[in-house]
């Protein structure tokens with residue numbers, strides 16, 4: 001009976017969410033449940049919280065998972081089978097897939113949360129509305145951080161190092177702001193929300209939220225807002241053009257708070273034409289996501 005269902009878990013900094021989807025019609029959600037991550041209590045506690053959540057959900061539906069998809073911040077290093085690049089740093093260096101398998105009692109398939117976002121939007125979300133035949137989908141998370149995921153023929157491409165799709169730490173601005181990854185001027189340090197707000201603050205000495213900077217740009221009332229937004233459009237065009245030049249996806253889905261800025265789909269799109277290796281012609285549909293907060297957990301279930 002349990003073979004008919006896809007189980008997924010999305011591990012976030014504050015919440016852990018479980019969803020069970022119908023395997024034959026994954027738009028049918030059987031059950032969803034969330035508990036607090038309490039990540040401050042450390043790695044072992046996070047693992048036991050996942051165990052508790054699976055126990056609770058299993059009790060309600062009357063069966064346990066035989067395979068569990070799991071969305072995490074960071075990635076499982078394919079060679080060492082331990083976690084890396086996690087912002088919840090207690091997870092780094094830990095054999096998370098093996099530890100989770102012990103506590104939930106079945107095989108656990110891990111993928112980065114941006115990969116799960118891309119998978120969910122490809123199979124159940126925005127891509128289904130644009131182009132059901134799409135083979136190559138790139139999902140971008142452009143918010144407080146920058147991540148990305150690559151899906152080909154319905155499968156996540158994790159890559160040799162487990163960093164497939166991680167365009168957020170490509171260097172975009174030589175000599176730019178230092179990044180936690182050890183480099184400087186990464187995509188994330190140029191076009192993520194906090195990076196744009198910091199740029200504006202450096203120009204003016206004033207702190208302003210990105211949405212207010214966008215409003216001031218639209219109103220034409222603040223030349224520093226104009227400089228900040230021009231910077232966003234220009235670097236966004238450069239950064240997205242590199243994705244298209246390398247993998248030329250059928251659809252790009254852009255999630256996250258910065259991805260919500262409508263101007264990226266007009267002014268930003270124009271800048272891609274400047275940098276693409278295609279005589280200035282861009283056909284790639286670039287769209288907003290459809291699944292909202294659910295993309296992580298649905299993507300995990302689709303692993």
Ligand SMILES: [Zn+2]
Nearest residue numbers: 169179181186
């Ligand atoms: Zn970086």
